[in-house]
Amino acid sequence: MSTDEGSYGGGYMMWETPAVPCRGLHGTQLNIGLNGELMAWPVAEERGFIVKNRNTTVQISVPYNAGGGYRKSFVTGELHEFYAFHLYLEQILADPNRVETRIRFQRTLSTPLLPRFIFTEDQTVLDRRTFTVYLGDVPEDVHLAAVQLNGQEFTVPFTDSLGHTIAKVVHPNNTLGYTLTVSFDDPLVMHTISEEAVLHYQLDINFTLTVLPENESFYQVTRVLALADVFCLESGISFTLVHQPFHYFWDIWIGSDLLTPELAVQRGYVLSNDSQSLLLEVPLFSHGYEYEDVTLKGFFGVFKILMRPRGPSSIQSFTMKTCSFSSTELISKDALLLSSKVVCSTDGRMTVVADLSPATPSGGVPASFNLVDKDCEPKETDGSRALFSFPLNGCESTIKLDKENVTYQNEIFYSRKTYHGMSTVVSDDATEGVMIQCTYPLAGLHRLFSAFRFESDTVGVGSIIRTTQPTAGPTMEPTAAPISTPASRPTVYMPASHPTARYIKVYRFPQFAGVLTSEKF
Template identity: 45%
Template sequence: MAFVFWFGVFVLLSIWPSVRCSDLPRGAIETACRDRYLLVTTQLSFAGNEPRFEAIDADGVHPITKQYGSECGYMFSILPLSGHAELRASYFSCHTDNQDDEVFTFSFNLITIDAKGVETTYTVNANCSLPLPWSPREVSCEENYMEVSVRGDVSGLPGTKADNWTAALATAHSSATSTWQVMFQQEGQQLTPMSLSEARELGYVFYLTQGRLVFRSPYTPGSVMGSVTMVNGMLVEMVYPILVSRQRWVVIMVDLVVACSTDEGMYDGAGLVWQTPTLLSPLVSGLFGLESSNISMGVDGQLLDEPITAERGYSLDIGDTTVQISIPFNAAGGYRKSFVMNNMYHEFYVVRLYYEQTFMDDSGVETRLRLHRPMNTPLLIQHISIINQTVLEDRVFTVYLGNLSYDVDLVAVKLNGHNFTIPEANKSGLVITMVPQPNSTLHAYILRVPFDAVIHKLYPTEGLLEYSLEINYTLVILPQEEPYFYLASVVAQFNDVFPPVFKGVCNEKSISFQMDHKPFDYLWEVGVGPYRLTPNLAAKRGYVMRNDSKRLTLEVPLFSVGFTYKDINLKQFRGTFEILSRFPKTLEVKSSLAKACLFQTTEVIVCSTEGVMTVVSMILAIPGSEPSRTSLRDSTCMPQAMDDTRVLFSFRLDTCGTRVQFDYQHLTYENEITIEHTSQSVEAPVSTRVTVRCVYPLSGLYKLFAYRRFEADSPGFGTILTRVPVKN
C-alpha cells in the first residue's frame, strides 16, 4: 500500500562526477538515540537528488544500498516533508562498534548532490547508551528487515512445537559439527543443515555479541527460507532458523524464530486502520500460559501515552484474537503530501506507525516485539474549501481559501481578468494573508478586495445590485513548484437599490430638476441625450448646475440644447427636456424623466429631426406690415397661421426655396420670410426679409446620404437673423 517512490531504501546506482567535504550545518542533521536504534534525520536540500549514506568502520567505507541495508540493519527513507530524510540504524547493525551490548558507536558519511552535480560529504558520528535493559528475546520488525536477538545463555526459547523441536534435535545429533550450522524449519520440508556463510549468501545474517545472539532476515529474500502464513485472517511473515553445534557429546541448539505482521493497513474513508494478531503464533505457539502482557502504540518511532493518543483521536482496540489501531485522516503525527494530476489537487496522508508488544510465558521469560510500519491513504482528490466571508457593510470582498497542506503555496491571483502576484496584490490595495487553520496542520489564505477595485457591478433586476468577483488562484506544490489553478467566484448582493430619482418643475422660461443623493448613486451617471452631465457640459450649454452632498439641482433655460418642442401655435408650445440615469459602461438607461412644460409663444424657431423647420416670427414691430402678404422665398409658401402681430411657418427643408450650404462639419438650411409693408419715406411698397436658418451636424445625418431620407440624430440649431428692408 505504501508508495515506493516516497518510501524505500535509496539504491546507489551511479558514479558521481565530483566530491567535496563540508562541515555539518547547524541543525541540518540531527541524531537521536532510541530504545534499539540510532535515528539520523536531515533537513538538507536535495535539489532533486536524493542523498545517500555510507557506514564507516575500521575496515573502510560501506555504501548503504537497498539490499545491503536490509541485510545489515539499516533503513533509509525519504519522508513526505520537503527536504526531510532519515536513517534508522539498529544497535546490532553491521558496522556499529558494540561495547558489552551497552554502548554503541556509529560513524556515517552523508552524501548530497546539488543542482550542478557537485557532491558534498558530511560526517555523522554518534554514541548511544542502552536506555532500556535487554529482554531475553527481542524481535524488531523494520520496514525492510526482521531482526531477533536472544540472550546468550538461553536456548530452546519459546516458539517451537514439541514435534518440530524433536525432529530438529534428531537432525542436529546426526549431522551437527563443532562449527555452527543453521537449519531452516519449513512446513512439509526436511531440515537440511548449512553453514553460516551459505546462509549469508542467501541474505541471512547471524552473529554473536558479548551477550546476545542476533539473526537478521530481509523480507521474502530471493532464496526463500521463510514463509508467509495466515494468522486470524492476517498475513504474517516468518523465518525459522535453528542454530546447532556439537561440542563433544553435547549438541547446542538455539531457536531464533522471527515473525512479523505484514499488514500494510487500509484506508476506510475516515482514516487509516492497521491490524495484527494479538498473539503471533509462530512466536508463541505450543506454550502453556503465555500471554500478551502489554501493548503500546506511537508514531515516528516513539510511543505515546493514552492522553496524547486520545487527544489526537487515535484508537487502540485489543481483542482476544486481533489488535486494531485506527488513526483519523489528518490527525497530528501524520503527514500530508500533495500532487497535481490533470489540474486536480490530489494528496495522500501518511502515518509512520510504531507498535510495541511484550509477551510473557509461565516461566517469566519475556519476549518484546517492536514494529515500524508506514501507512498511507490512496491518492485522494482534495477539495479546497472556499468560504465567502464578505460583510456587505465593509464594502470589501473577503474570501477564505482553505484546506491546503503545508506543501502548497499561493503565488498569484487573477481577479476578473487582472493578474497579480502576491507582492503586486498587496501593493495595489488588495490584501492576501496566509493564516493557520484551527486545530490542524493545514493553512489557508484570506483575500480582501475592495468593491471599488476590480469588481464587476451588475444590476440584473430592478432594485437588486450585484458585485461579482471571478478568482483564479495559482498555487504551487513544493518542492517541485508544480502549478495548480483553482477557480472560484463570489457574489455580494444589495437589495432595494434603485437609480436616482429626479423631480421636475416648470418655470416661466426654464425647467428645473432636483435629485436627492442616495448611497448607491455613484453606480449610475446622469446624462442628457448621449452625453454625460458634467459641470463642463452644463457651462457650455448654459445650464445652471449645483451639486453638493445632499442633492443635485439643474436649471435648463428654454431653447437650450437638449429641448424638444411640439404643438407649436401662435399662443403656446410644449417644450420637453429629458434627463437620464444609466450605467456608465453599457450606457443602458435604467430610469429617465422627460419633463414637458407649456411656454408662451413669442418668437420661436424649431429644427426637427424629421427635416421640418417651424418658425414663429414677430411682425408687429414693422409699421404697415400685412401678415396676409407674408411668404417664404417661394411666394406660394404662405403662413399656416397668423394674427396681427405674428406669423407661423412650418415647411420641409427641401421645399419653399430653401437653400443648402455645406462645410466640413455642418449642413445649413436657410430660407427667408418676406414681409411686405408700406413706408412713409418711400412711395413704393417695401419688403422686409427675415433670414431663418437650421444647422445640423453632418455626423448626425448619415441616413440622408445613405438612404436619401432626412433623419437627424438630434434636432438642429435654429436662428432668426436681423430683418433687412428691401425696395420692391
C-alpha cells in the first residue's frame, strides 16, 4: 500500500502508488474516481485525469478544479485557497491462471494554501457618461459585503434611492462577478482638471469582501479615471469645457461664428453654461458638421470648435471629434416620393442616400437609378436604396446664382419595376425623378464654377425638391437668366462645367450684382 502523501504542481494534485502491490500478480486495469464513485479510464481521461507509469509505480494526477473536489477560501493577509480530493482507486490484477483480484482503496489528498487572485476591469464607455467597473473571479464562498466610493461606504445590496447600482453575476465555473455602475454626474465622483484644462472624472473604489462562514474580510482596491471633454452620442457629439480663470479672456467659435446662446438656438445646439463648466451638444446634421466616408452602412461626422483670445490675435486652440454613425441617420421618415438627406461638403461634393421604398408599390423595386447625366450611376445600391456621391460641377448639374448664394442642382431619376405572380415582371415605361441641390453662401467660397477645384469655408445646405409629375426622361436644360429689375434680386442659371475658365469672379457690389466675368489662363 502506498504511503505517498501527494504533491502539488502545475495545476495538478499528484499521487503515486505501486503498479503491482502483490507479488505473483500483474496489473490488467486501473479505474479511478472521486468520492467513492469509479469511472472507466477513458472517462477519467476526458475529465483531465492523467495516469503515468513510472518504473514500478503509477502516478495519478488530478486537476485542481476536477468535479467532485472540495475547495475552501482562507484569509491570511491576502485571499488564499486550498483544494481537497477524496481519491478512490481500483486496481484489477490477475495471476498466471487469470484469476482476477480487485484492490480498492481511498486516499484524501489536499493542496497547500494557494494564492487566489480577484481582478477588477474598467468597462467604462465614455459616451454613456457612466463608470462601469467589473469585479471578477470571486469564489462562491466569498461574499461582497460593502463598497467604498471615494471614501463613502455603502453596504451591499445598494438601496434603490442611490444613484449607483451593483449587479451580481453567477458563472458556470462556480465563480461570481459584480458589476458596479456610477454616473459621472453622481455627487460622489471627483472632478479633476488637467494642465490642458480638460475635465477628468475620478472614482476610488474599495470592495470589502468576506469569506464565509468565518466572516474574515479582505479588500480589493482600484481607481478609475475618465477623460470627459468629448463624447459621441447616438445622434450627435457632446463637448464639455471646464472653466478656468484665463477662459474669461477667450471666446468659443464654430467656424467663423462666435458661439452665443442666440447662435445655439438658431442652429439647434443644446448649450448649458454655468460657473463651473460649459456643455455643448451638437445634433447630427446641424450647421458646422463635415461628413466623411459615406456608405450605405454608415459614415463619419466631424465637428470642430475653436477657442480664440478676445481681441486681435492669431493664437487659437481647437477640439475636433470624429464619430461614426449608422446610415439610417441619413434617412428621414417620409411617406412621400423619396426620403433622404443631402450632404454638401466643403470640397465640392454632393452626397445623398436615397430611399425610394415609399415610392414603390408592394412587391416592387426600383429598376434603375441615375442622375441627369445617365452615365452618373450610384456608387452603391441596396434594394430600394442608392448612394450617390458626385462633384457639384459634374453629372450635368445646373447652377443657380443669386446675390448671396450659389445653388447646384441635379436630379435622381428612377424607373419602377413590379412583380406579378411568381415569374412575370412588368416594368413601367415612365421614369420619375426628384430634384436634389446644395446651396453655399457666396461669402464663404474661395473657388467658384471651377472645373479643377472647389473650396468653401463651410459645408453647404442640402435639400430635396420633389417633382409632382413623372418625366419622360432625365433631360434638363439650363434656364436663361431673368431680366434684372430694381425691385428683385438678379438670378443667373448656367451649366456647372466650364473647362475654358478656372475661376469666375462674382462681384458683391450692388451695381455689379448678377454680372459674371470669366478669366482665362
